Amino acid sequence: MIRFRFITICIVAxxxxxxxxxxxxxxxxxxxxxxxKGVLTANAPIQCNRLANVTLxxxxxxxxxxxxxxxxxxxxxxxxEHIFSLLFKKKIxxxxxxxxxxxxxxxxxSMQANNTSAFNARPIxxxxxxxxxxxxxxxxxxxxxxxxxAIDNNNNVTVxxxxxxxxxxxxxxxxxxxxxxxxxxxxxIDIFAQNGFLIWGGYWNYPIDFQHFExxxxxxxxxxxxxxxxxxLFEQYVSSYLHCMKISKHIKHxxxxxxxxxxxxxxxxxxxxKYTPHASGVxxx
Ligand SMILES: [Zn+2]
Numbered sequence: 001m002i003r004f005r006f007i008t009i010c011i012v013a014x015x016x017x018x019x020x021x022x023x024x025x026x027x028x029x030x031x032x033x034x035x036x037k038g039v040l041t042a043n044a045p046i047q048c049n050r051l052a053n054v055t056l057x058x059x060x061x062x063x064x065x066x067x068x069x070x071x072x073x074x075x076x077x078x079x080x081e082h083i084f085s086l087l088f089k090k091k092i093x094x095x096x097x098x099x100x101x102x103x104x105x106x107x108x109x110s111m112q113a114n115n116t117s118a119f120n121a122r123p124i125x126x127x128x129x130x131x132x133x134x135x136x137x138x139x140x141x142x143x144x145x146x147x148x149x150a151i152d153n154n155n156n157v158t159v160x161x162x163x164x165x166x167x168x169x170x171x172x173x174x175x176x177x178x179x180x181x182x183x184x185x186x187x188x189i190d191i192f193a194q195n196g197f198l199i200w201g202g203y204w205n206y207p208i209d210f211q212h213f214e215x216x217x218x219x220x221x222x223x224x225x226x227x228x229x230x231x232x233l234f235e236q237y238v239s240s241y242l243h244c245m246k247i248s249k250h251i252k253h254x255x256x257x258x259x260x261x262x263x264x265x266x267x268x269x270x271x272x273x274k275y276t277p278h279a280s281g282v283x284x285x
Contacts, residue, residue: 021056021081021088025049026071030101034071037101044121045130046225051119052077053099056084061093061183068097071119073136075230076215079195079238080118080139086191093183094142111143111161111211125150125207135221138214139197144168145183146210148201171210185210190264194245196238198268216268217276240271 026034031048034040040048052074060066072080087094095114103109103117107125110117119136123129125148132138147164151157159165173181189200192213199216201209215221220237224230244267 021054021085023077023081024053024055025074026051026053030099033101034099038105039100039120041121045135046073050074050225051136054080054084056081056097057088058084058094058097059088059091061095063091063093066097068094068116069099070097070117070139071099071136072139073119073224073230075224075227075234076137076196078231079197079234083139083191083195083197086195087188090191092188092191095144095183108160110140111148112163114142114144114161116141116143132214132221135225137221137224138212139192140211141185141188141213142183143211145181146185146202148211149206149208151206151208168210185213193264193268194238194242196234196241198241198272216272219277220275237271237275240274241267244270 026048030053031040034048050073051071053069053071054077055067055069058066058068070080070084084097094116097116100107100110100117100120103113103115105120105122107120107122116139118139119133120131121134122131123134124131133140143161144164145168147168148160149157149169150160159169168181168184171184171186173184173187185200185202189202192198192200196215197213199214201207201212201214215224215234215237220233224234227233245263248263248267
């Protein structure tokens, strides 16, 4: 009986390991579709040879297991696989995880569908320079639960998707006499940060981009894209953050949330500054 149980556990463990997520290069067919749909342009900062497709499992908001996929820069793909494996293990719900060719590269359409996605060769919203999404190093997570809040020069506020306005500008999950809000970005900040996606758009004053996670400095992104051993460089970056969080344990850890948030902010600041020449921090949604 004990032996049978052991074998069963092993089989379950092996199965869950193999089924959870998978990283593959972009196929010629997918690359062609990405071009046709305007997700990938000839002048985009990286092309299909440096992109990877991560197939993953996730729970939807009804607790059903679904299969999705997300396109990212190859150098960060293993870490993205790990992020989605952790989200799956923790049963963090998502509504949809589909590559941007399913939305003709239209960010508004993807947000309307509450779709979690990454690569899209588009400029920063309202700007001219390439978004981190155009490098495949930014992920938009559950846009409905985590809206994009734009604030223009006249202090006019625009919320995308508009369906978020009445339910998700309030960022508390647990509230009296209200249903629990799930799928919120605040719940997954550490999962993303521990895998190198250090910058969360919820840290910004404007725009506030609750759905947006990105790896960090533009200089690092360019190095990752330029080097064949980009994945090794990204691992160094991740290790720097994890090391900082580890040695910061001497800050008395009494389980107070504010202390953890402070430690994380200090480590993110230290690591991203280290990878930013002349502290020319570049952000973008
Ligand atoms: Zn984004």
